[in-house]
Amino acid sequence: xxxxxxxxxxxxxxxxxxxxxxxxxxxxxxxxxxxxxxxxxxxxxxxxxxxxxxxxxxxxxxxxxxxxxxxxxxxxxxxxxxxxxxxxxxxxxxxxxxxxxxxxxxxxxxxxxxxxxxxxxxxxxxxxxxxxxxxxxxxxxxxxxxxxxxxxxxxxxxxxxxxxxxxxxxxxxxxxxxxxxxxxxxxxxxxxxxxxxxxxxxxxxxxxxxxxxxxxxxxxxxxxxxxxxxxxxx
Amino acid sequence: xxxxxxxxxxxxxxxxxxxxxxxxxxxxxxxxxxxxxxxxxxxxxxxxxxxxxxxxxxxxxxxxxxxxxxxxxxxxxxxxxxxxxxxxxxxxxxxxxxxxxxxxxxxxxxxxxxxxxxxxxxxxxxxxxxxxxxxxxxxxxxxxxxxxxxxxxxxxxxxxxxxxxxxxxxxxxxxxxxxxxxxxxxxxxxxxxxxxxxxxxxxxxxxxxxxxxxxxxxxxxxxxxxxxxxxxxx
DNA sequence: CGTTATGTTGACCTCCTTCAAAGGCTGTGG
DNA sequence: CCACAGCCTTTGAAGGAGGTCAACATAACG
Numbered sequence: 277x278x279x280x281x282x283x284x285x286x287x288x289x290x291x292x293x294x295x296x297x298x299x300x301x302x303x304x305x306x307x308x309x310x311x312x313x314x315x316x317x318x319x320x321x322x323x324x325x326x327x328x329x330x331x332x333x334x335x336x337x338x339x340x341x342x343x344x345x346x347x348x349x350x351x352x353x354x355x356x357x358x359x360x361x362x363x364x365x366x367x368x369x370x371x372x373x374x375x376x377x378x379x380x381x382x383x384x385x386x387x388x389x390x391x392x393x394x395x396x397x398x399x400x401x402x403x404x405x406x407x408x409x410x411x412x413x414x415x416x417x418x419x420x421x422x423x424x425x426x427x428x429x430x431x432x433x434x435x436x437x438x439x440x441x442x443x444x445x446x447x448x449x450x451x452x453x454x455x456x457x458x459x460x461x462x463x464x465x466x467x468x469x470x471x472x473x474x475x476x477x478x479x480x481x482x483x484x485x486x487x488x489x490x491x492x493x494x495x496x497x498x499x500x501x502x503x504x505x506x507x508x509x510x
Numbered sequence: 511x512x513x514x515x516x517x518x519x520x521x522x523x524x525x526x527x528x529x530x531x532x533x534x535x536x537x538x539x540x541x542x543x544x545x546x547x548x549x550x551x552x553x554x555x556x557x558x559x560x561x562x563x564x565x566x567x568x569x570x571x572x573x574x575x576x577x578x579x580x581x582x583x584x585x586x587x588x589x590x591x592x593x594x595x596x597x598x599x600x601x602x603x604x605x606x607x608x609x610x611x612x613x614x615x616x617x618x619x620x621x622x623x624x625x626x627x628x629x630x631x632x633x634x635x636x637x638x639x640x641x642x643x644x645x646x647x648x649x650x651x652x653x654x655x656x657x658x659x660x661x662x663x664x665x666x667x668x669x670x671x672x673x674x675x676x677x678x679x680x681x682x683x684x685x686x687x688x689x690x691x692x693x694x695x696x697x698x699x700x701x702x703x704x705x706x707x708x709x710x711x712x713x714x715x716x717x718x719x720x721x722x723x724x725x726x727x728x729x730x731x732x733x734x735x736x737x738x739x740x741x742x743x744x
Numbered sequence: 745c746g747t748t749a750t751g752t753t754g755a756c757c758t759c760c761t762t763c764a765a766a767g768g769c770t771g772t773g774g
Numbered sequence: 775c776c777a778c779a780g781c782c783t784t785t786g787a788a789g790g791a792g793g794t795c796a797a798c799a800t801a802a803c804g
Contacts, residue, residue, distance in 0.1 A: 382660075478752080671760070750802095
């Protein structure tokens with residue numbers, strides 16, 4: 277077990293130059309020789325569904341980049357419940373606030389088994405000073421966080437429950453892996469969409485009856501993108 | 511009239527070294543001599559309530575920083591209505607996406623008369639390359655955008671209408687000017703909180719009857735912070 | 745095989761939306 | 775100065791969507 281990652285499993289040192297998501301991840305713009313120097317500081321790790329990468333308010337010492345799987349960022353509400361504020365997938369970076377010396381602003385939890393790289397904040401800070409390419413990459417990642425938050429507001433917190441669920445399914449279908457997109461648990465759906473677990477369940481069950489989606493052990497084996505799309509901008 | 515700012519009024523060249531919000535705005539960390547060189551490129555402008563700083567999807571050629579007043583950032587929804595995704599006040603920076611060569615991601619509108627500075631993106635890009643202090647400032651501004659978006663999700667898009675309105679009033683009271691905080695129009699409230707204009711009106715009217723707030727020509731002349739606070743984390 | 749977590753469904757009731765109309769404030773023109 | 779238009783706020787009535795609470799089903803697991 278490593279600090280910061282609770283119950284995560286260490287896989288090995290990062291191999292960014294042969295990484296299949298090279299085009300997506302943080303160091304995609306760096307030249308190979310520059311890259312080699314820093315690889316030994318980056319850990320390639322695995323965490324199973326439900327595992328926590330970091331907790332809200334804990335000291336932010338690393339940035340993370342997702343190699344496979346999904347991660348949710350959640351914040352605690354004053355009344356005790358929690359709200360999911362971001363849904364992250366392959367190529368996304370989390371923990372940028374570490375660069376400012378802040379504590380983490382969210383609790384990051386794996387929605388299914390994830391592979392990710394864990395990068396010490398000092399490594400990124402140093403590269404940021406030296407390399408204008410990474411520098412610009414960081415701007416892009418930050419902007420991406422903003423855009424994703426805006427999406428949660430406009431798509432997932434606006435409109436009827438039915439419409440929100442339809443948008444979420446479309447989102448997962450587009451962003452998801454090719455073979456059978458994952459279907460979120462009803463509770464997670466509720467916390468993303470600002471509705472109750474029961475309502476999420478009712479809508480999904482209704483969609484299944486209407487033949488809009490088919491579910492096979494937690495996976496969405498098929499869904500009618502056209503009709504969902506039509507629903508989503510009502 | 512200047513490009514990008516519709517019906518805005520030009521006041522003069524920026525005088526960052528004597529700016530009363532110096533501590534807040536983007537260039538607060540720069541040394542004076544460095545500052546002098548760039549001031550002639552920064553315009554100090556005024557826009558009256560309802561005026562538009564920039565439109566969604568228009569070419570992003572400037573960043574903006576607010577010297578006084580309030581600005582809302584809104585996005586169009588597929589069905590035609592709009593949703594406010596951010597509420598900006600003195601010291602906040604908007605239009606950061608310009609640094610990435612994007613178009614603006616929102617429409618920025620003055621909620622009341624605003625003074626702001628308009629900075630060409632090239633100026634910031636150049637300083638960003640030369641000055642590590644500004645560089646770090648930009649990270650901070652981007653993170654602030656993220657935090658503000660998260661706040662819209664957790665505080666303004668979660669809970670009952672009453673609770674949301676209470677949180678919004680508290681937000682305006684804390685962030686607002688000292689002498690009589692402004693009260694938003696009911697339509698704006700609705701678009702921030704994800705409720706209808708009528709519901710916003712009903713809640714405010716009810717608050718007034720219960721003695722939680724007093725309104726005098728668009729200004730909130732008084733409000734019971736304690737009771738609002740108690741309401742807000744229900 | 746009981747236990748626990750998760751999904752589904754029903755009944756009821758509350759809160760919010762919708763549609764409609766009336767009241768108030770401001771600015772404009774006669 | 776008054777009348778009127780236009781905009782925003784307020785209020786009412788009705789209906790519906792979603793929340794709440796509870797029961798039951800199902801699957802995973804020790």
